[in-house]
Amino acid sequence: MSFKSISCQDRVIKLFQNALINDRLAHAYIFAGQEGVGKTLFSKELAKVIFCQHPAGVDACDACNHCQRIASDNFSDLFLILPEKNSRVIKIEQLKYLQDILNVKPLESKHKVVIIQSADKMNEEASNCLLKTLEEPPSYAIMILIVTSLESVKETVRSRCQIIRFSPLSMTTVRDILVSRFQLDRKQAERLAYISNGSIERALLLSGTQAIEKKNWLVDRILKLELDNNLSFSKELFNEWHLQDLEILEEKRTYVRELILSFLLYYRDLLVCKMQGEFSMYHTDWRDALISKSESLSEDVLFSIINVIKRSLIYLDYNANIALLLENMITQILRLQFGKRVPQSIF
Numbered sequence: 001m002s003f004k005s006i007s008c009q010d011r012v013i014k015l016f017q018n019a020l021i022n023d024r025l026a027h028a029y030i031f032a033g034q035e036g037v038g039k040t041l042f043s044k045e046l047a048k049v050i051f052c053q054h055p056a057g058v059d060a061c062d063a064c065n066h067c068q069r070i071a072s073d074n075f076s077d078l079f080l081i082l083p084e085k086n087s088r089v090i091k092i093e094q095l096k097y098l099q100d101i102l103n104v105k106p107l108e109s110k111h112k113v114v115i116i117q118s119a120d121k122m123n124e125e126a127s128n129c130l131l132k133t134l135e136e137p138p139s140y141a142i143m144i145l146i147v148t149s150l151e152s153v154k155e156t157v158r159s160r161c162q163i164i165r166f167s168p169l170s171m172t173t174v175r176d177i178l179v180s181r182f183q184l185d186r187k188q189a190e191r192l193a194y195i196s197n198g199s200i201e202r203a204l205l206l207s208g209t210q211a212i213e214k215k216n217w218l219v220d221r222i223l224k225l226e227l228d229n230n231l232s233f234s235k236e237l238f239n240e241w242h243l244q245d246l247e248i249l250e251e252k253r254t255y256v257r258e259l260i261l262s263f264l265l266y267y268r269d270l271l272v273c274k275m276q277g278e279f280s281m282y283h284t285d286w287r288d289a290l291i292s293k294s295e296s297l298s299e300d301v302l303f304s305i306i307n308v309i310k311r312s313l314i315y316l317d318y319n320a321n322i323a324l325l326l327e328n329m330i331t332q333i334l335r336l337q338f339g340k341r342v343p344q345s346i347f
C-alpha cells in the first residue's frame with residue numbers, strides 16, 4: 001500500500017505531500033477522528049514515504065527494503081506504542097521507554113518516527129511524561145499521537161502538536177473496502193456500510209456479531225409492541241442478545257450500545273418515512289410496515305423518542321446498571337409512542 005491506495009483522505013494526503021516537498025514536517029502531530037477511518041494506516045503510509053529509498057514523486061515505492069520492512073512492522077527507526085493487552089490506557093513506563101528510544105539517534109535514516117495509539121487514553125502522570133518529550137524533541141523526531149477524542153487530550157499537549165482531523169469515510173467507500181479488501185458479499189457490505197457510521201473497524205466488528213440479523217429481529221418485534229410490554233420486552237432483549245452471558249462490564253456496554261443504536265435506526269427510519277424520501281431508509285425490507293407505523297406517530301413524538309434514545313447512549317457510559325437503563329428507555333419510548341406522559345426523573 002501507499003498514499004495512492006488510501007481512500008477518502010485526499011485533503012490530509014495533500015497536506016503532508018506539501019510538507020514533505022517543502023521539508024517542513026512538524027515534530028508532533030495529533031491525528032484525530034473516530035475509530036476505523038484509517039488513522040493508523042495513514043501513519044504507517046506516511047512513515048513509508050518518509051523512509052522510502054526510492055520514492056515515486058511524493059509517495060512511497062512500496063517495494064524497497066525500507067517500505068517492505070515497515071509493512072511488516074520491522075523497521076528500526078519506526079516505533080508503535082499502544083495500550084498493553086488487557087489495558088485500556090498507555091502507561092507511564094511506555095512513555096519513559098519512548099524517551100529512551102528518542103535519545104538514541106536514528107540508525108538507518110534521518111528521522112525517527114513514533115506512533116502512539118490511543119494517546120487520548122493516558123493518566124495525568126503519563127500525560128506529563130509525554131509533555132516533557134514534546135517540549136524538547138530531538139531534531140530527528142516525528143511523533144504521531146492517534147486519538148478519537150481530542151477533548152481528552154491535555155491542552156498543554158495539544159498546543160505542542162499540529163492537529164490533523166480525519167473525516168469519516170463515505171458509505172460507498174466503506175462498502176467498496178469491505179468488498180475488495182475483506183471479501184464480503186456486496187449486499188451485506190452495503191448494509192454494514194449503512195450502520196457503521198463511516199468506520200471500517202465498526203463495520204468489521206458488526207459483521208462478526210450477526211448485527212444485521214439482530215437488527216431485523218428487533219424491528220420485527222418492535223413493530224408489534226404494546227404499552228404494557230415494556231418489562232417483558234427488556235427481558236426478552238437480554239435473552240435474545242445473550243447479554244446475561246457477558247461478564248465484563250465493558251463488553252456488555254459495547255453490545256448494549258449496539259442494541260440502543262438499533263432502536264435509533266428504527267425510529268430514524270420512521271422519521272424518514274414521515275419526511276417522505278428526503279433521506280434513504282435502512283430497513284427497506286419493512287418499507288410498507290414502517291410507512292404505516294409512521295402514520296400513527298407525529299414528528300414531535302418521534303423526535304422525543306429519538307432524544308430518549310440518544311440520552312440513553314450518553315448514560316450508558318456512566319451507568320453500571322445496564323438492565324435498568326434499558327428497561328427505563330423502553331418504558332419511556334412506549335409511553336411516548338402511546339401518547340402517555342413521561343416522568344422526567346426516570347433516569
Ligand SMILES: [Zn+2]
Nearest residue numbers: 052061064067
Ligand atoms: Zn520504498
